[in-house]
Amino acid sequence: TQLLEQSPQFLSIQEGENLTVYCNSSSVFSSLQWYRQEPGEGPVLLVTVVTGGEVKKLKRLTFQFGDARKDSSLHITAAQPGDTGLYLCAGPRSEKLVFGKGTKLTVNP
């Protein structure tokens, strides 16, 4: 059973388009983290959301934590080829970080 479900699994878009990816759970999390992973590299932490309803912005990336703290979304405005990568959400559970399977984003020039 996957505690964190991410959708879509794959997403291929053209440069300049907007997109949203989702991270959903039936359980409440005290916080959720978003990572981006490029091929051959380790995941890099983008943001941590803590408060229900919280919205955080990181340049063209907007992260939202659901009011009930069971879900989160990542919205990218005017995607660029450099945004290509695997986007992972993760949350703490029993003193460890559990991950979704990720959304593999490809931004074509």
Added chain:
Amino acid sequence: NAGVMQNPRHLVRRRGQEARLRCSPMKGHSHVYWYRQLPEEGLKFMVYLQKENIIDESGMPKERFSAEFPKEGPSILRIQQVVRGDSAAYFCASSVDRNTEAFFGQGTRLTVV
């Protein structure tokens, strides 16, 4: 940038050999986590250690796998008598405290031939 350091980056082992993966956490971090990742998949938790203690090893196979984080030196993930199914990317992460942000190393890609 004194981030999480893992070595080696790539490791090739024949079936039946031992694999040793090393992880030096970020400075000031005393919590280390090991994860395994298969292609096109997320990260699967293996083990969580603090200095000299294993806190949670619920994700680690009962046989052939072991981990340690000694008082001095890096954390070691050891896989004995490797099999083809052990081929994967193994990532280490460290944090200042439990349930705080974890920072990852670049991983060790193990290939068993």
